[in-house]
Amino acid sequence: MNRASKTLAALGAAALLLGVSACGGGSTNAEAESPASASSDKKLTIAFVMGAVGDPFFKAMKVGAEEAAREENVNLEWQGSDTEYSPQTQIPFVDAVLAKKIDGLVLIPTDPDALQPSVAKAKSLNIPVITVDTTVNDRTDVSAFITGDNEDGGAKAADALAAAMKYADGKTYKVAVGSSSATTTTGIGRMKGFESQIAAKYPGIKIVDKAYSQSKPEVANTNVNNWLTKYPDLAGIFAIDGTNATGAASALQAKNLVGKVALIGYDAYKENVDLLKQGIFTAMIAQDPAQEAKLAIKAMVSQIKTGKTGIESEVVIPNVTMTQENLGETEKYTYVE
Amino acid sequence: MDQTALLFLVLVAMVVVFTVINPIFFSSAVFANILQDWGPIVLMATAQTLVIVSGGIDLSVGAALGLSGVVSALAMRELTASGQSAWSAMLLGVLVAGAVGLAVGLVNGVLINRVKLVPFIATLCTMGAALGLSLVLTGGTPVAGGPAGSIQFSSKTYLGMFTVPIIVVTVIVVAAGLYLHKTRFGRWTYAIGSNQFAARGAGINVESHLYKIYALSGLLSGLAGMFVYLRLGSGSASSGVGQELSAIAAAVIGGTSLLGGVGRLAGTVIGAFIITGVLSGLIIIGVQANWQRVVIAALIAVAVGAQGLSNESLRAK
Numbered sequence: 001m002n003r004a005s006k007t008l009a010a011l012g013a014a015a016l017l018l019g020v021s022a023c024g025g026g027s028t029n030a031e032a033e034s035p036a037s038a039s040s041d042k043k044l045t046i047a048f049v050m051g052a053v054g055d056p057f058f059k060a061m062k063v064g065a066e067e068a069a070r071e072e073n074v075n076l077e078w079q080g081s082d083t084e085y086s087p088q089t090q091i092p093f094v095d096a097v098l099a100k101k102i103d104g105l106v107l108i109p110t111d112p113d114a115l116q117p118s119v120a121k122a123k124s125l126n127i128p129v130i131t132v133d134t135t136v137n138d139r140t141d142v143s144a145f146i147t148g149d150n151e152d153g154g155a156k157a158a159d160a161l162a163a164a165m166k167y168a169d170g171k172t173y174k175v176a177v178g179s180s181s182a183t184t185t186t187g188i189g190r191m192k193g194f195e196s197q198i199a200a201k202y203p204g205i206k207i208v209d210k211a212y213s214q215s216k217p218e219v220a221n222t223n224v225n226n227w228l229t230k231y232p233d234l235a236g237i238f239a240i241d242g243t244n245a246t247g248a249a250s251a252l253q254a255k256n257l258v259g260k261v262a263l264i265g266y267d268a269y270k271e272n273v274d275l276l277k278q279g280i281f282t283a284m285i286a287q288d289p290a291q292e293a294k295l296a297i298k299a300m301v302s303q304i305k306t307g308k309t310g311i312e313s314e315v316v317i318p319n320v321t322m323t324q325e326n327l328g329e330t331e332k333y334t335y336v337e
Numbered sequence: 338m339d340q341t342a343l344l345f346l347v348l349v350a351m352v353v354v355f356t357v358i359n360p361i362f363f364s365s366a367v368f369a370n371i372l373q374d375w376g377p378i379v380l381m382a383t384a385q386t387l388v389i390v391s392g393g394i395d396l397s398v399g400a401a402l403g404l405s406g407v408v409s410a411l412a413m414r415e416l417t418a419s420g421q422s423a424w425s426a427m428l429l430g431v432l433v434a435g436a437v438g439l440a441v442g443l444v445n446g447v448l449i450n451r452v453k454l455v456p457f458i459a460t461l462c463t464m465g466a467a468l469g470l471s472l473v474l475t476g477g478t479p480v481a482g483g484p485a486g487s488i489q490f491s492s493k494t495y496l497g498m499f500t501v502p503i504i505v506v507t508v509i510v511v512a513a514g515l516y517l518h519k520t521r522f523g524r525w526t527y528a529i530g531s532n533q534f535a536a537r538g539a540g541i542n543v544e545s546h547l548y549k550i551y552a553l554s555g556l557l558s559g560l561a562g563m564f565v566y567l568r569l570g571s572g573s574a575s576s577g578v579g580q581e582l583s584a585i586a587a588a589v590i591g592g593t594s595l596l597g598g599v600g601r602l603a604g605t606v607i608g609a610f611i612i613t614g615v616l617s618g619l620i621i622i623g624v625q626a627n628w629q630r631v632v633i634a635a636l637i638a639v640a641v642g643a644q645g646l647s648n649e650s651l652r653a654k
Binding site for chain 2: 052055059082182209211214215218222223226227229242243246249250253255269270271274
């Protein structure tokens with residue numbers, strides 16, 4: 001601890017000198033004389049390469065990242081594909097920021113294998129890497145991994161569903177799960193958490209069907225329509241992502257089953273929160289992307305300055321269960337548009 | 338044996354198999370579910386049939402569906418926010434969706450006629466552009482907040498399975514069938530698809546005709562976008578993605594030749610029923626989700642193959 005703070009002080013002093021000489025006439029006396037505050041350090045540049053600029057989940061993340069960047073006085077390079085969440089579109093952005101002079105890379109790998117070489121490349125350039133939300137398979141070169149826990153979210157969804165169906169031991173409850181595809185890692189984690197929580201705590205809940213939407217709301221809608229026909233006594237639905245939520249919500253409305261079939265959604269997109277307010281969603285699992293990003297920036301600054309992130313190698317930001325009752329305190333988790 | 342009749346037998350066999358495995362399949366509730374999928378697919382497959390018969394292909398129908406759904410959702414949200422009634426918002430939605438689809442179709446026409454791109458490339462470009470625009474407009478999230486009660490309105494069934502949008506779609510498809518099979522427009526379409534040069538030689542204005550065909554294809558896809566909007570109560574950029582392939586498959590199953598000049602809309606309609614019926618059927622009989630695609634692919638091969646065989650037996654006679 002002591003050594004760390006000494007190193008920090010030394011670095012700060014060095015940065016101060018550099019800053020003054022680099023800025024020359026441009027920097028005022030007041031700035032130069034201010035104590036080793038963040039504003040007089042050599043300004044660090046941290047690149048944050050995420051999944052898709054347009055997605056409100058990442059917009060919420062950006063709010064947290066910018067806030068932390070202001071507090072820590074670092075340049076934030078927010079980069080990523082406009083709308084497409086895929087390694088093909090992400091890797092060029094990672095290559096581009098690594099070609100510039102950056103001090104640290106915060107990365108949301110869109111694929112655990114495909115982004116592994118990018119992490120190795122950063123390592124070879126002595127640029128520390130912190131992963132957020134998802135990570136790469138081999139974390140040797142990753143300083144820290146900060147995530148919302150999908151398995152925990154799935155387990156919380158099982159709890160919320162059980163509560164919504166007024167679960168009592170000895171009775172049987174048929175539920176179905178709508179997922180987006182067999183290969184989406186977040187969906188797999190949520191499903192795993194959901195299933196193991198049911199196995200552990202709710203023996204009366206039977207998962208009668210699972211179906212994939214292929215990321216299309218109309219396909220999700222077809223799946224739910226057919227479940228409702230096939231299982232007239234269906235008690236609950238876990239819509240694992242936004243697409244499934246849209247499809248399930250419209251199916252329940254069309255068949256006048258709102259309130260009769262419990263619907264648990266995931267991710268606090270604004271339109272989901274609206275559906276929760278209308279009572280179409282019974283409950284919703286929200287992540288806290290702003291918190292993830294904030295912590296990532298702070299840990300990265302610490303890593304660059306001290307060689308230590310100051311946090312565990314893996315930090316899990318807990319999920320929040322939003323319901324109509326607790327909306328007063330949980331509405332702030334709604335992702336910004 | 339008549340191709341369309343043969344195809345109808347395939348459909349009947351499919352219904353019988355599903356019903357034997359799970360009797361719930363033979364119910365108005367399941368047929369209502371299937372019709373909800375059939376609506377947009379048959380609109381796009383009708384569009385596709387016109388285009389393919391003329392010797393082209395339209396890969397942009399799915400993206401046109403998505404874009405028109407999104408733009409009309411934005412328009413309806415504005416109108417609803419300004420306090421207009423749900424009816425006027427929905428009417429505006431239909432007009433906007435149709436106009437957006439029409440615009441996509443006209444761009445295809447320009448690319449094919451003026452820029453001289455082959456239809457595959459021209460419509461591949463508009464497909465990408467339309468999908469990109471939908472994503473730019475929405476940021477990837479669905480656009481809700483339109484007229485209240487649109488889901489209830491569009492899902493209220495008559496005779497247990499027919500909704501207002503389904504009735505409208507049926508009327509449109511019948512009209513398109515008459516247009517293709519009973520008018521000069523239709524005869525010219527077949528002529529161009531059989532031999533464009535001969536058609537030109539016979540004095541047909543091929544360019545002007547192709548404008549009409551691609552515009553019509555876009556218009557039908559735009560209306561499919563409105564259909565999906567009414568069903569979901571929101572417009573989403575991801576709606577329709579990849580559905581051009583289902584539409585092409587429905588037309589091809591229905592006996593439309595990708596070489597042009599051959600095809601009947603009745604076959605396409607049945608093809609669309611086969612494609613959408615199998616999806617619901619596999620869920621009802623409980624085929625695991627990952628296997629469903631495999632089964633659908635096999636079924637397409639069987640349906641098309643059966644027709645090829647019957648063609649050969651005709652020729653042998």
